[in-house]
Amino acid sequence: MSDSISREEVIHVANLAKLALSEEEEQMYTSQLGAILDHARDIMALDTADVAPTAHPLELKNVFRPDLEKESLDRDEVLSQAPVAEEGRFMVPRIIGDAP
Amino acid sequence: MTLSTIGMAASEIAGLVRSKQVSAVEVVQEHLAFAASHDSELHSFIDITDEAALSAARVVDEKIARGEDPGSLAGVPIALKDNLVTRGQATTCASQILKGWKPPYDATVVEKVREAGAVALGKTNLDEFAMGSSTENSSFGPTRNPYDLQRVPGGSSGGSAAAVAAKLSPLALGSDTGGSIRQPAALCGIVGVKPTYGLVSRYGLIAFASSLDQIGPFARSVKDSALLLQVIAGHDPKDSTSLESPAPDLLAGIERGVEGLRIGVIEELIDGVAPKVGEALLEAANSLGAQGAKIEHVSVPAVKYGLSAYYLIAPAEASSNLARYDGVRYGLRVEGQDMNETYVKSRTKGFGAEVKRRIMLGTFALSSGYYDAYYGKAQRVRTMIINSFQSAYNHFDVLLSPTTPTTAFELGAKVSDPLSMYLSDICTIPTNLAGHPAMSLPYGQGENDMPIGVQVLAPALGEVNMFRVARALELGAPVISRKLFWE
Amino acid sequence: MVESSSSSPSQSEFIPGWEIVVGLEVHCELKTNTKLFCGCANAFGREPNTSVCPVCLGLPGSLPVINEHAVELAIRIGLALNCKVDESIFHRKNYFYPDMPKDYQISQYEKAINENGYLELPLSKKRVRIERAHIEEDTGKTTHVGGDGGRIHGAIHSLVDYNRAGIPLVEIVSAPDLRSAEEAREYVTELRAILVASGASDGKMEEGSLRVDANVSVRRSGSAEFGTRCEIKNLNSLRSLVRAIGYEAQRQVELIESGNAVVQQTRHWNEDQGVTTAMRSKEEAYDYRYFPEPDLVPLAPSAEWITEIGSRIGMMPSDRRERLISMFETAPSGSTFDQIVTAVSLGLDDLVTGAVRNGADARLALARAANEVASDIDHLANINPKTFGELIRMEAGGKLSATQAKKVLGTMLESGEGPQNVAESLGFEALDTSIIEGFVGQVIAASPKEWERFAAGEDQLAGFFVGQVMKLSKGKADGKIVTAILRSKRS
Numbered sequence A: 001m002s003d004s005i006s007r008e009e010v011i012h013v014a015n016l017a018k019l020a021l022s023e024e025e026e027q028m029y030t031s032q033l034g035a036i037l038d039h040a041r042d043i044m045a046l047d048t049a050d051v052a053p054t055a056h057p058l059e060l061k062n063v064f065r066p067d068l069e070k071e072s073l074d075r076d077e078v079l080s081q082a083p084v085a086e087e088g089r090f091m092v093p094r095i096i097g098d099a100p
Numbered sequence B: 001m002t003l004s005t006i007g008m009a010a011s012e013i014a015g016l017v018r019s020k021q022v023s024a025v026e027v028v029q030e031h032l033a034f035a036a037s038h039d040s041e042l043h044s045f046i047d048i049t050d051e052a053a054l055s056a057a058r059v060v061d062e063k064i065a066r067g068e069d070p071g072s073l074a075g076v077p078i079a080l081k082d083n084l085v086t087r088g089q090a091t092t093c094a095s096q097i098l099k100g101w102k103p104p105y106d107a108t109v110v111e112k113v114r115e116a117g118a119v120a121l122g123k124t125n126l127d128e129f130a131m132g133s134s135t136e137n138s139s140f141g142p143t144r145n146p147y148d149l150q151r152v153p154g155g156s157s158g159g160s161a162a163a164v165a166a167k168l169s170p171l172a173l174g175s176d177t178g179g180s181i182r183q184p185a186a187l188c189g190i191v192g193v194k195p196t197y198g199l200v201s202r203y204g205l206i207a208f209a210s211s212l213d214q215i216g217p218f219a220r221s222v223k224d225s226a227l228l229l230q231v232i233a234g235h236d237p238k239d240s241t242s243l244e245s246p247a248p249d250l251l252a253g254i255e256r257g258v259e260g261l262r263i264g265v266i267e268e269l270i271d272g273v274a275p276k277v278g279e280a281l282l283e284a285a286n287s288l289g290a291q292g293a294k295i296e297h298v299s300v301p302a303v304k305y306g307l308s309a310y311y312l313i314a315p316a317e318a319s320s321n322l323a324r325y326d327g328v329r330y331g332l333r334v335e336g337q338d339m340n341e342t343y344v345k346s347r348t349k350g351f352g353a354e355v356k357r358r359i360m361l362g363t364f365a366l367s368s369g370y371y372d373a374y375y376g377k378a379q380r381v382r383t384m385i386i387n388s389f390q391s392a393y394n395h396f397d398v399l400l401s402p403t404t405p406t407t408a409f410e411l412g413a414k415v416s417d418p419l420s421m422y423l424s425d426i427c428t429i430p431t432n433l434a435g436h437p438a439m440s441l442p443y444g445q446g447e448n449d450m451p452i453g454v455q456v457l458a459p460a461l462g463e464v465n466m467f468r469v470a471r472a473l474e475l476g477a478p479v480i481s482r483k484l485f486w487e
Numbered sequence C: 001m002v003e004s005s006s007s008s009p010s011q012s013e014f015i016p017g018w019e020i021v022v023g024l025e026v027h028c029e030l031k032t033n034t035k036l037f038c039g040c041a042n043a044f045g046r047e048p049n050t051s052v053c054p055v056c057l058g059l060p061g062s063l064p065v066i067n068e069h070a071v072e073l074a075i076r077i078g079l080a081l082n083c084k085v086d087e088s089i090f091h092r093k094n095y096f097y098p099d100m101p102k103d104y105q106i107s108q109y110e111k112a113i114n115e116n117g118y119l120e121l122p123l124s125k126k127r128v129r130i131e132r133a134h135i136e137e138d139t140g141k142t143t144h145v146g147g148d149g150g151r152i153h154g155a156i157h158s159l160v161d162y163n164r165a166g167i168p169l170v171e172i173v174s175a176p177d178l179r180s181a182e183e184a185r186e187y188v189t190e191l192r193a194i195l196v197a198s199g200a201s202d203g204k205m206e207e208g209s210l211r212v213d214a215n216v217s218v219r220r221s222g223s224a225e226f227g228t229r230c231e232i233k234n235l236n237s238l239r240s241l242v243r244a245i246g247y248e249a250q251r252q253v254e255l256i257e258s259g260n261a262v263v264q265q266t267r268h269w270n271e272d273q274g275v276t277t278a279m280r281s282k283e284e285a286y287d288y289r290y291f292p293e294p295d296l297v298p299l300a301p302s303a304e305w306i307t308e309i310g311s312r313i314g315m316m317p318s319d320r321r322e323r324l325i326s327m328f329e330t331a332p333s334g335s336t337f338d339q340i341v342t343a344v345s346l347g348l349d350d351l352v353t354g355a356v357r358n359g360a361d362a363r364l365a366l367a368r369a370a371n372e373v374a375s376d377i378d379h380l381a382n383i384n385p386k387t388f389g390e391l392i393r394m395e396a397g398g399k400l401s402a403t404q405a406k407k408v409l410g411t412m413l414e415s416g417e418g419p420q421n422v423a424e425s426l427g428f429e430a431l432d433t434s435i436i437e438g439f440v441g442q443v444i445a446a447s448p449k450e451w452e453r454f455a456a457g458e459d460q461l462a463g464f465f466v467g468q469v470m471k472l473s474k475g476k477a478d479g480k481i482v483t484a485i486l487r488s489k490r491s
């Protein structure tokens, strides 16, 4: 068994990602994610102290659009895709907890 | 119609349609009928949109009748990977989570191929959200390899690759995040291109890993793939990561040959591939040498870290890109007691195992306390890979490698071992991390006569030389002797 | 948001032996035509979900492109707040909430476009450090149905409108440099004036264009260490801000004095009950998993662009105040200075200086602007320096009494008519001085004893005579003129 990720950490990330796991899945993902993270140990060993991170392969900067209004979507078309809509809005079940 | 357009090159079909020797409607009807009779075994399409295809074909014919320019792909059927957004037509990413979603807009590439006169036949199968290398991770069931229905077509654009290889469509579009165009092209014996990052607009491509994703063409010839890339390339103001520079003319110099080009064979990517795959690569290199190119072996040491960096960066971006599938605005919703329960139930039911695996992996790589060790580290390794390629390109115009370590494997062979599946992208991943172009074309046959792919890599915006080399290789490549499943 | 800057601090503000420490986070909606990343209208009050598109709904496949004007307005704010404007990038802040279409917010995390500035408070000249002023997108709006007065608790379900999702915001984060609720109010008032003057915001707190969160802690006087802080949300007015800080500081002091500890948490201000309450957070702690937004490229404003933007910033409040101060020969007194601060913070200074150019008395014009006009600011468009100046001249020239002038101004603001017309229609035709003199004569004759005492120096009796004249003139006489006539007759 890998020690790159624990079962508790798998449960934690599943929570963060809004996924429910069965006990079996917890076990399976712990071992699978562990194997993948173990493989990544080859790069953990590299000395990258003097290497800058690359977030993006492009060197573009300052890409803008002009502040010009464009036509919005038709509301009926938008709401026709909603699982539940009411009064021109998307309906969701009760929310527990304020926005952070 | 006396002559069949099935199996014909895209350029030839466009020529016939433009010169009114055959109508776009006839071409499309024939392809729809052909797909209808062969796709039940192949399962390359999720959805064949007959009516939309016929009405689009009629538009092309009307344009021609009015004397207007119908475009360079007039009447040419095209298959669209089902992670490209199509207005009013179901777009699923092969996921249950997008069940029933009808987008209110078209992807930029969808608009572009339509403007060029191409006619979309429908949406092709893929690994859910483009995550996979075999098209087995589709919630609609797997696509099969057209040379052997018991084998995988590769992935994630397996549906597009299989449709083109089986001649259901002369052209297709796919997306390539870590090899998802090149690997299935190799396994299905066709040409697949991953362009320079930013050459083709991503607007309307459902994101997997935004800094790696690129849309690219599938075709049965190098020239047809160039023809399609020419159509979809170019700046798009809707994509901030779209390059400003105009798309290069890919066809103009494609027959110039390779005399004087410096071509490097990447040492690190020959190690560990199947013997016949390695042999095919060396034969391909020799063929280029015989045509006047200067061939040498070159070490690009950092490419061996590509897989590790990729499997941290891509899932990290994916974990965020896939957060929006939450049951609120579109797609699947499984009602819970409250909002949070609805999120969890919808996402747990809507995503398949591989998608969940990558979301969790990416969430972990970004999470507090692990960011620097995993995501941060992978970003630095990404820089090392770019630098390593740069050193090689100081001495070489293009590089060569196998596209995949093996030929097509059997269905189910790697499903239970994610890491072994990931390893099939080991040769294709480094170019995505670098943002460079690369393409695969068929060169020889391996075990069971299944096709082998050779990969041509080039520096950023080096497409012109890449296509020159690919065309020269194509001219010297042995013909695939194995028959398609319907032949 | 009309509140005089000189009102007395709430009683709970000063707690003997304790010091209040406040840092503010102000979210400012930028006055652009369109949203931050798409071409949908940046409009308030539209029908729900009518200003939405694939981008701001976070539909699969859509991509953001930055609105150049939003960046310019953000830079204006940075320059106005003396910040260093520099290269910056966007990050994704990941968390699930139904008002966020992508379930992440695009914001600036590691490198903000504006950093390390300061704001100088007008009265004390104290410099409050600005840590950063960064760009981010707003969220949609959630309405809770079936709960207690639209609150989240007890709601059966909620409805989401994404018109606001993607509206450009600049979040201005101050250092914990404020030491009282009053100072916090002064800071927000001045910040609001700066935002309006720079053209970046309309400053409408009541419409949510400006939203304030306060980080409040307390420490024993003389202590150098900060106490544990609480963040208070939902401060929709200056009044709420002052009350909430006062309440929260008192709460924290009581906790500590009773031997308990302050728990770091986010609290919600309940305006009706005048209390802060802990917000209900979910079980797991948030882990926002910030990482660089791969769909956007860095912002790297050139020095030339920044200079050009700097030249387009309007006059700042401090300069505007100087302009008003310079109208007076001697340095304005405390109450006049307060009026200047108010006039500038509400953008009424152009009205005042314009009226003065039209021949109006500066002190009177300032007073009427800072009081009467300020209290009906929504109708500001109905008057202009010309009509306002004319009114001030009529009042100063004795054609209208103070009471009459206020009434006329009120009507002008409502109807947009000129002061002459309004005065006539209200029957405020000017009383000739000779008529007033006649009334004064009648009153003196009727009250000889009182007049004797007034003539002997009992000045407080002036009020009595003015009242009598007012009765006779049916309120049309100007009290000042009456007093002047009385004084002249006494000598």
Ligand SMILES: [Zn+2]
Binding pocket: C035, C038, C039, C040, C051, C052, C053, C054, C055, C056, C057, C166
């Ligand atoms: Zn929008």
